[in-house]
Amino acid sequence: MTSQNKTVIPMLDVKAQHEPIKEEIKQALKDILDSGQFILGPNVKAFEQEVASYYHIKHALGLASGTDALYLSLKALGIKQSDEVITTPFTFIATAEAIAYVGATPVFVDIDKYTLNMDVSKIEKKITQKTRAIIVVHLFGQPADMDEILGLAKKYNLKIIEDCAQAFGARYKEKPVGNIGDAGCFSFYPSKNLGAYGDGGMMMTGRDEIYENVNLLRNHGTVAPYRHCFIGYNSRLDEIQAAILRIKLKHIDEYNQKRRKLAGLYTSILGRAIQCPLELPDRTHVYHQYTVRTQEREKIAHTLKGNGISSVVYYPIPLHMQEAFNYLGYKRGDLPESETAAEEVLSLPIYPELGLETAELIGNLILKTIKD
Numbered sequence: 147m148t149s150q151n152k153t154v155i156p157m158l159d160v161k162a163q164h165e166p167i168k169e170e171i172k173q174a175l176k177d178i179l180d181s182g183q184f185i186l187g188p189n190v191k192a193f194e195q196e197v198a199s200y201y202h203i204k205h206a207l208g209l210a211s212g213t214d215a216l217y218l219s220l221k222a223l224g225i226k227q228s229d230e231v232i233t234t235p236f237t238f239i240a241t242a243e244a245i246a247y248v249g250a251t252p253v254f255v256d257i258d259k260y261t262l263n264m265d266v267s268k269i270e271k272k273i274t275q276k277t278r279a280i281i282v283v284h285l286f287g288q289p290a291d292m293d294e295i296l297g298l299a300k301k302y303n304l305k306i307i308e309d310c311a312q313a314f315g316a317r318y319k320e321k322p323v324g325n326i327g328d329a330g331c332f333s334f335y336p337s338k339n340l341g342a343y344g345d346g347g348m349m350m351t352g353r354d355e356i357y358e359n360v361n362l363l364r365n366h367g368t369v370a371p372y373r374h375c376f377i378g379y380n381s382r383l384d385e386i387q388a389a390i391l392r393i394k395l396k397h398i399d400e401y402n403q404k405r406r407k408l409a410g411l412y413t414s415i416l417g418r419a420i421q422c423p424l425e426l427p428d429r430t431h432v433y434h435q436y437t438v439r440t441q442e443r444e445k446i447a448h449t450l451k452g453n454g455i456s457s458v459v460y461y462p463i464p465l466h467m468q469e470a471f472n473y474l475g476y477k478r479g480d481l482p483e484s485e486t487a488a489e490e491v492l493s494l495p496i497y498p499e500l501g502l503e504t505a506e507l508i509g510n511l512i513l514k515t516i517k518d
């Protein structure tokens with residue numbers, strides 16, 4: 147580690163992940179270029195089948211992005227104008243944007259201080275005659291409280307969409323997240339645990355009617371060449387991304403395992419000094435981010451930066467305080483746990499290629515900073 151003000155340890159290192167698989171990827175790309183088939187070809191089909199079999203789920207559909215996966219799932223479930231959809235304010239904006247895209251109203255439920263996921267004890271109070279669905283986010287790779295959420299869905303006849311953009315391979319009671327609600331939505335944005343070399347997404351479901359609907363929606367409602375049964379969209383995964391994802395899918399368990407090892411090390415060093423992510427029983431957290439909470443965030447981030455180590459605040463503004471959602475009429479104080487979390491969270495570098503020795507140095511540096 148150097149004391150220069152230049153970042154030497156990034157939040158993630160996509161080049162390091164590429165290195166050991168680059169020859170395999172070059173060959174796959176060459177095959178696609180030679181084949182001339184770039185959209186909805188054999189790689190997309192094979193990738194869908196491979197993911198479906200990894201998840202033990204009936205259907206998986208490649209899409210253009212995680213945002214589209216959420217949007218098209220809501221569409222396929224019939225969520226529309228004047229419906230309400232419950233979700234967390236402590237997430238990436240795409241979760242709630244998708245709700246707005248179908249004309250429905252996002253209704254934010256505050257989070258749990260420790261898991262940073264939706265506080266399930268606060269959901270019921272927000273359910274009204276208009277509530278149709280819940281979008282549950284498995285934030286930073288930590289599975290949310292699915293039993294309680296499924297219980298509410300049953301009681302009030304609500305649809306459940308899982309936003310698994312940060313949680314590929316995470317498990318809740320042995321079940322992989324994404325295969326618990328009505329639809330599971332994934333992003334393959336390059337920084338995600340399973341990352342493409344461009345944009346990509348996926349929707350998975352065990353229900354035929356949702357699958358058939360999204361399958362048509364992603365390709366202009368095309369039932370046969372130039373025959374369209376309804377107005378759809380262009381939201382397809384391309385062959386190049388699918389081929390890259392097929393290669394990376396073979397390593398996803400190993401990638402996640404390495405993230406978990408690094409997280410365990412961070413927690414063993416920092417666990418007594420600072421609030422670290424929880425390892426809950428019956429759940430496999432896949433640490434898309436390793437996020438601590440501290441009132442000394444500025445000081446820690448400053449020291450890390452001085453030592454060439456990155457750190458990032460995910461997320462500095464909860465969605466109910468975002469200008470984009472001003473029209474919903476929330477004000478400061480409405481969702482206090484989310485607001486405090488936004489002031490205290492700090493995500494540390496975590497990626498499969500990060501060395502354990504480096505994580506140990508980072509952990510010890512933070513420990514020293516807290517004690518100084």
Ligand SMILES: *Cc1c(COP(=O)(O)O)cnc(C)c1O
Nearest residue numbers: 211212213238240241311333335
């Ligand atoms: C990344 C992300 C998305 C959006 O995925 P894109 O592929 O970038 O559209 C949605 N929700 C969450 C929680 C995310 O982290």
